[in-house]
Amino acid sequence: MKVSTDACLLGAAANLASATRLLDIGTGTGLLALMAAQRHPTVEIVAIEIDKAAAAQAAANAAASTWASRLAVHACSLAEYTARLSLADADLRFSHIICNPPFFKESMPSADAARNTARHVSPESLSFEELTEFSVRFLAPGGRLTVLLPPPEMVRFAQAALAAGLARTSCLLVRHRPGGRVTRHISEYGRDNVALQERELLIHPGTGPEYTEAFRALLAGFYLAF
Template identity: 55%
Template sequence: MYRARATRPYAVANSYFQFKHFRIEQDQCAMKVCTDACVLGAVAEVGRATRILDVGTGTGLLALMAAQRNTTARIDAVELAPAAAAQAARNAAASPWAARVHVHAQSLAGFAATQPAPFDHILCNPPFFRQSLRSPDAQRTTARHTATDTLTFAELARFAADFLDANGQLTVLLPPPEMQHFERDASRAGLYPTVRRVVRHRPGSKALRHITTFSRQPQPVLETELALHAAASDAYSADFQQLMSAFYLAL
């Protein structure tokens, strides 16, 4: 059934999610549209990039959000799962930015072997939960445990170090404990955190996710916070509403 207004995508399991300017079909993807991924797509500093890469694109969400925010960049999106890659390609083709978004159905290693031109910004929402239980659903398990099964933190960091241009940035979303692991591997690859955005359910609550941007130059880390909801309320916070107003139908 078509939903004209979709308002709370924290754990959306419907067959699609309708944004203001594009639609994400997701019935063939293990990992659905979720709020933290939407926040990543809205805060990543892609405005000046000319080449953007979305690693593990899934539905194509981050690639399409980047395309909406940057009206000229070429955007590549890599996805290992064939069904998800095909659906991401269809989502891109149905969007206003079909000519600029290119989905590659292959592993990151396979994509690296093609020797792509350097990227200004690489985005990744790797659903790596090292301590979580394996899902009985094989497709979802692959998506959630990529770190130990098909792509390690170190491999992602090394790819970014090899294929970012001199002033390029890598932005990654992870739970805080996993981000600590990733920061160590990124440092070994020569990439250092520059901005850390702490995402919380409400002001003062436990950190849900870190959205961290890395570059080649070590520098003091700028830390900011975003509460998804207002204190003692289920309503979206003013900051979240402002951030997502260009994307969510209900805002």
């Protein structure tokens, strides 16, 4: 499975300053979990992935990393993982949950089954309602949920989050070029109802392949070219 710009942006932009125990839902081959481990020196990370082959690769990547002792990978759906948890055990709650949910509905699926699972909505896909309801149940007090979605899907996600009891607290608006449309929202949700903070990130300064200084600074710890 290829590494996407979306995943790199989410992994680099999520605010992990107060994270102590993090859950990566739909980890794929483990990119977000590994980025979180690299960014935060003490956070304990649980990663779940429904695709068995991707989960096996994520486990291998975690085991080969410097942060293996802080990473646990489970090959299961969110529903299966939920069944293992006990609300009576506060140690099982998470200070942060990150997820890049499937969102493509009308586009043509690719020939790559794993990529379809990760990006395209299907009857077996993780729903916005399932994700937000899980987060309300298993986020620790003051915990945060961070997700990346295109703007229309983020509107629907915000509605599902609000219905579950979560409010959007911050949003990073991502544009590819000056004057271009916003293509992605990276939004943070929590139980506390505070004023929404918005900021923007521009990937390219013009029509060429060059990157903006802001993009380079954000991904400098992860892109070898930077």
